[in-house]
Amino acid sequence: MTFAAFPFHAVLIGVVSLGLACSDKPEPHPPPPVEPWDGTYTPLVEPSDWVDRGVFAPCSFTPPVGTPIDCDNPALFDLSKCDTATLDSLDPHGIYQVDMRHDSGVSDFAGFRVPVDGSTGSVNVGYTLPTSLIRQQLKGSFLLSARFTFPTGFLHSVFAGCGVSGPGTVTGCFAQCSGRKFLSSGTFEASRMTWGRGESESSGGLRLVSETHVQTHRPADVFVHRKHAYVMSIDDSATKTPGGLSVVDVSDPTHPVIKKKITIPGDSYWNAAWAKDDALYVASKAKGVIVFDISNPADPVFVRSLPTGAPLNVHTLFVDGNRLYAVSPAPAATGETLIFDISSPLEPVLLNRLVTPDEVSWFPSAHDSFAYQDRLYVNQYATGYVVFDVKDAQNPRQLGRYTFSVDGREPMSHASAVGTFAGKTIAFEGGEGTGAHLRVLDVTDPANIQLIGRYKLRPQTSIHNVILKDTLLYIAYYHEGLRVLDVSNPTQPREVAYFNTYRESDPGRSESILDGAIGIRVPGDGYVYLVDLARGLLILNEL
Structure with a gap:
């Protein structure tokens, strides 16, 4: 994935000339030299580390109002506007890093791993310690859930995929509950940690x-x-x-x-x-x-x-x-x-x-x-x-x-x-x-x-x-x-x-x-x- 906000990120490609007089191809030119810096610059505006890129997917979490809920209920996710058919292209395993955006606009992050052999994977959310996945379906219907235990209770986090937005990239919705009480929801973008771009x-x-x-x-x-x-x-x-x-x-x-x-x-x-x-x-x-x-x-x-x-x-x-x-x-x-x-x-x-x-x-x-x-x-x-x-x-x-x-x-x-x-x-x-x-x-x-x-x-x-x-x-x-x-x-x-x-x-x-x-x-x-x-x-x- 190209991060277009940074135009000065470029790869210098070395060019080797064959030096053959009989070649039909023109001899390539080497890359232009870098102009010496004279010390002048225009100060940049600080954008922060996490940049709010807006809502990641057209889905939502729709818990019933005023009643206890089970966050780990896929039926509570509205995926009707999603292209879930694209999830068929995913591998049933992999390691992903997740950019989470709560509906309030607050940022969060997660990472999860689903082993190749199909054994139980793991996930962490924010700065929690890794815990085992309860659900780990990636291909076809992207569903992940885990329960994090704390001295004061537990946090249940659930992710539901909406579609594939690019190579190795999944968008969707998430929800978090404590006990049977709804805490927060939002959208996410998950990037598989294969070599980027x-x-x-x-x-x-x-x-x-x-x-x-x-x-x-x-x-x-x-x-x-x-x-x-x-x-x-x-x-x-x-x-x-x-x-x-x-x-x-x-x-x-x-x-x-x-x-x-x-x-x-x-x-x-x-x-x-x-x-x-x-x-x-x-x-x-x-x-x-x-x-x-x-x-x-x-x-x-x-x-x-x-x-x-x-x-x-x-x-x-x-x-x-x-x-x-x-x-x-x-x-x-x-x-x-x-x-x-x-x-x-x-x-x-x-x-x-x-x-x-x-x-x-x-x-x-x-x-x-x-x-x-x-x-x-x-x-x-x-x-x-x-x-x-x-x-x-x-x-x-x-x-x-x-x-x-x-x-x-x-x-x-x-x-x-x-x-x-x-x-x-x-x-x-x-x-x-x-x-x-x-x-x-x-x-x-x-x-x-x-x-x-x-x-x-x-x-x-x-x-x-x-x-x-x-x-x-x-x-x-x-x-x-x-x-x-x-x-x-x-x-x-x-x-x-x-x-x-x-x-x-x-x-x-x-x-x-x-x-x-x-x-x-x-x-x-x-x-x-x-x-x-x-x-x-x-x-x-x-x-």
Whole structure:
């Protein structure tokens, strides 16, 4: 599906001339060069992540007034104006992400999975945990229902298809009840998570060099240091499988070798890693920052966990020179960023604990950071993208923030990369969640941050992490795989290559919107190291 609202999304097609004088065909012309950016732009209006595209289907849910109802009653859906015959074209299985629009205009999202073998599938709605499907009919009559149990009762969600609006796309109506009381209804658009827009596996010269299934848990991040890839994994609550660290020798990227796996009982949610000299830093949900000695890169040895005292959840890490920034979403009320001096890499010294004042959000939570030229850019989730002066770690100053609230919808600021273009400081900032995408921000003046560019694919998908390498931006885009953008003109990001990692048939695929390509590094050795939640470590050539 083409997202027409973003005209600067284009694929650069390489042209190879045969150079044969006898050819009857004219020699093709190479694509025109990108004009150098002079730093001028017209600020864009912030549209928010989720854009209300109106009612998705001509159907409705018609519960009887004033009487108890059973939401899981297909007869309560009025599908008389629907082209339900088109549902015969669907496969009886698949993984779908669902954009939900309540009749009140409020947004919601869901994901469901119906296995190929016909066994019981699963679904989640919003931020609920997955639950088993009660109904899972896709072909002919599209009917799905599930019951979510809570301490205070249960929520019953039902989806009824109205018709097929495009390849792999179903529209219809949904209803939600609590007990036998009607709560809400609306329309939906469900997109099957096959490769979007009729794409092939790859474009732009990207090719898979090797693939290593590093885990039985779920890999989330990778850091490459001294010809070793340190792949971090989070625990899998569904299978009760712990996360940990996998050490992979990548001295020959075509034949990676797993050298060691490390798991600590009771401490199995390791989400990020960074290395400096002989030290490897690991972000632990239970123990804060774990320090390993990697003087022997293939054999990390535990040194200590930081900070001392009460347990701390550290989610992401960033090293800039002799500073380590460790971002903690909890237990502090708004989250915090710990600043360490790592002049002695194996002996970090805590300098400060930076807390972002919560001024605008119902869901404050520090998530990630990026340090650049004495500034720290903190992704504060729904509070927004916050900029600090951290030249003096003992006295950081908040310089500004980028946030928005359009029709009550707040940002989910998640990750970023920052660089200098035409003398301006430009941030490439991405959210996480339904509709979340890439924003290009002029942060030269943090007190007056401007939106100058955007890049977005399917509205049901989300990006995760970004890496800026010169004028190329590498994006781990969950279901959309790896996307590479030419950002030499930041106002017009151009997609120049992609590699689709997501396949429904991969063991371990879930119904979550947060599945697919998740972690990425481009260390400058000629390769891209990409982590996919189901496939593990994928190594591709660097463009």
